[in-house]
Amino acid sequence: MRRIKSGENNIKQGAYIMTPWKMIVEDFGKIKHAEIETAPFMLFVGDNNSGKSYLLSLLWGIHNIGIDRLIGSTNILETEESYALENWLMKQIQIAQKKGKHNVLLSEIHGLLSSVLNDGLKRYKNRLARWIFNSPDLSIGHIEIEIGDLSKEVLYFQVEAGKVLIFTDGKHKYGLGKHNWDRIEEPNLKSDIWFLITAIYSCVLDIDLGYISDGNIYLPAARTGFMLTKDIINKVGRKNTFNIAEEKEDITPFTRPINQFLDVMGDLALEKKGRDEYRGIADNVEETMAEGTVEINMMPNKEVLYVPQGKKKGMPLRVVSAVVTELSPLILLLKHRQQLDSFYYEEPEMCLHPQLQQKMGRILSRIVNAGIDMTVTTHSDIILQHINNMIKLSRHPQCEELCKKLGYGKSDLLYPEQIKVYQFESKNNRKTVVRELVCRDNGFVIPTFNDALDRIMDESYEIQEQ
Structure with a gap:
């Protein structure tokens, strides 16, 4: 991870840009082959039933299952490469002990990191699929992760009072207590070394060490239904009933991303406040799209209420517009x-008039520029056109003048290096191949949208000419 300097690539000052990594998947549901390189803003476009939600859920799962569950623990994953990685780390710690501080480029172990990671994925790929989808029937034919360029990524070691600390960005530090670092056979040392290895992966891949991060949130397509019924679904019962253990073979009604969504929404409380930057975006959604505020009442059941502009009394979600119920999770x-x-x-354009879809495109851009990564499935050509407009505007020689004229600010602008667009192509109801679309001078050309528009226009011309 590296801090972008002010003005570099015009990205917001102080933002952290992770080294991107690429996920390669084969024979997963409808998907025959997909190669997805991570970016702050990713969009999945294509036909219905082409596997977009499957891949979205898989990415969510990789970011939430935890590194040790992704690649295995030291007691399970014992390979020549994993031993070499352990010995390399021991050597760096011994150097740090002598000097007090030590740093090394992660590119030194790029090959080892890749080998150990993908060996773990090969072993546990089906466990990952079952965990995400709460079903024993899901499997993945092949999955691997290509770690990006580490030539500028520095791993720092510090020794303080006998304790070893490692970090990459100065912010997220991982540490261990005192050991005899000359002997890897010392009791508990091997597991502690493996903990530091998983910490390195956490830094490199931007994946939490632990289990289901509530900071990585899945917003399912059936938002209205879940918002109207979430209080009926008992959380404790759901956790016990709707999440299968890794070795259990029961089929359950909800996938784990949806369970997380219900948990997160249930844990929200009026007294908990979001960051000012986030709240500013929420205020904009309420003012320009919902035309009212979405609140949580202070009663024990924490009912969600909608207060229309100019009114004081709130209304329960069951009696308000679908636009409000669709937007309410994001607002809250x-x-x-x-x-x-x-x-x-999933499909942020759901229930939105074309005018509101353009506003949703603006909201998504602001969320990304606030430092929240977005991976979106969409059928909205309007959202994509807004994204293209913001890319073109950011590169325009009169950008500042045009921003003032059109009412945009820096938080609205987008840059090609922030965005990846992938088209899911499934012809004749066959398996899906995922293709990356290139950002050109005028942004992204989306064949799946353009082809559909061309067909209906050709039909219109044919009718008019008869």
Whole structure:
């Protein structure tokens, strides 16, 4: 991870840019082959039933299952490469002990990191699929992760009072207590070394060490239904009933991303306040799209209420417009969550008039520029056109003048290096191949949208000419 300097690539000052990594998947549901390189803003476009939600859920799962569950623990994963990685780390710690401080480029172990990671994925890929989808029937033919360029990524070691600390960005530090670092056979040392190895992976891949991060939130397509019924679904019962253990073979009604969504929404409270930057975006959604505020009442059941502009009394979601119920989860998360790392957002255009779809495109851009990664599935050509407009505007020689004229600010602008667009192509109801679309001078050309528009226009011309 590296801090972007002010003005570099015009990205917001102080933002952290992770080294991107690429996920390669084969024979997963409808998907025959996909190669997805991570970026702050990713969009999945294509036909219905082409596997977009499957891949969205898989990415959510990789970011939430935890590194040790992704690649295995030291007691399970014992390979030549994992031993070499342990010995390399021991050597660096011994150097740090002598000097007090030590740093090394992670590119030294790029090959080892890749080998150990993908060996773990090969062993545990089906466990990952079952864990995400709460079903024993899911499997993955092949999955691997290509770690990006580590030539500028520095791993720092510090020894303080006999304790070893490692970190990459000066912010997220991982440490261990005192050991005889000359003997890897010392009791507990091997597991502690493996803990530091998983910490390195956490830094490199931007994946939490632990289990289901509430900062990586999945927003399912059936938002209205879940918002109207979430209080009926008992959380304790859901956790016990709707999440299968890794070795259990029961089929359950909800996938784990949806269970997390219900948990997160249930844990929101009026007294919990989001960051000012997040709340500013929520205020904009309420003012320009919902035309009212979405609140949590102070009663024990924490009912969600909608207060129309100019009114004082709130209305329960069951009697308000579908636009409000669709937007309410996003509004509440931005208003009441302090830590938001990423959204996995299914069809944000749901129930939105074309005019509101353009506004949603603007909201998504602002969320990304607030430091929250977005991975989105969409059928909205309007959202994509807004994104293209913001890319073109950011590169325009009269950018500042045009921003003033059109009412945009720096938080609205987007840059090609922030965005990846992937088209899911499934012809004749066969398996899906995922293709990356290139950002050109005028942004992204989306064949799946353009082809559909061309067909209906050709039909219109044919009718008019008869």
